[in-house]
Amino acid sequence: MSYVNPTEFVVKMIDAGTAKIFMSTHDILIRAFMAGAILALSAAFAVTITVQTGEPLAGAILFPVGFCLLYLMGFDLLTGVFTLAPLALIDKRKGVTAAGVLRNWWLVFIGNFAGAFMVAAMMAIIFTFGFSEPPNEVGQKIGHIGEGRTLGYAAHGAAGMLTLFIRAVLCNWMVSTGVVAAMMSTSVSGKVIGMWMPIMLFFYMGFEHSIVNMFLFPSGLMLGGKFSMMDYFIWNEIPTVVGNLVGGLTFVGLTLYSTHGRKRAEPPQQGNGLIDVAGVPAE
Secondary structure: OOEOOHHHHHHHHHHHHHHHHOOOHHHHHHHHHHHHHHHHHHHHHHHHHHHHHOOHHHHHHHOHHHHHHHHHOOOOOHHHHHHHHHHHHHOOOOOOOHHHHHHHHHHHHHHHHHHHHHHHHHHHHHHHOOOOOOOOHHHHHHHHHHHHOOHHHHOOHHHHHHHHHHHHHHHHHHHHHHHHHHOOEOOHHHHHHHHHHHHHHHHHOOOOOHHHHHHHHHHHHHOOOOOOHHHHHHHHHHHHHHHHHHHHHHHHHHHHHHHHHHHHHOOOOOOOOOEOOOOOEOO
16 A cells, blocks of 8 residues: 555654754755745746746646645655654654754755745846846736735735735644655655645645745846835745645644644553544543
8 A cells, every 4th residue: 555644654754854853964955055046947937837827726726836845855845744743843853943944944944945036037038038137927917916915915004914924824834734744654655646736736826935936036127117115025925935834734733733742652441442544442
């Protein structure tokens, strides 16, 4: 059977988080750079499809191709390490410290931003023929996305900031579910199917993903978007990063660990012989 039950894949989550914390700076930066670049290309792909077809669902259905590819190649997104790395600390893995978790997060952020920014510059060149003419239709769309998701939030003040934060929480609830879903199967097809569904959901719903935004907003500024870099950081990137952390760790990492991770070392309960959905004796 290719299905991995929750008690087993939670151990995989903790193991993965531990490995990421002890990874060398060189490896973290390369893997994060490639993850940011691939996800940025996928975002450009999805926006292009949406503009050319006039159907946002078409873009959302195909956007997960980038996420699946980067995961299968072992690259790292900030949204994923937000969920996995703290579990190694909570599980008291040997040598894991809070400083090690923060180091991993910071290096992944830098790598993701560098990769996404590189693709943002490349796509801006493509959309404007090397900045020799106004951006094409797709480039204009990206510029408008940047305006709506910075100044649009700012126009609503505190309510806008709350909306942005909640969208970021919901985003990484789904994205981290996709990361974990890939651990539920030992087959490539099973991993891809598991990842595809929640990633498609987050993109179509317009939730805020910090790494996707590392592409959309710098690219939008290069393409004539009417907002500033400060608007981007204050009214999108920083609140999105915080919301992504809360969503992934709270609704995925901690919930799975609290109900499946802590119980993996406990002896089976002798009771009525019923079996629960995870395949262990019911309590």
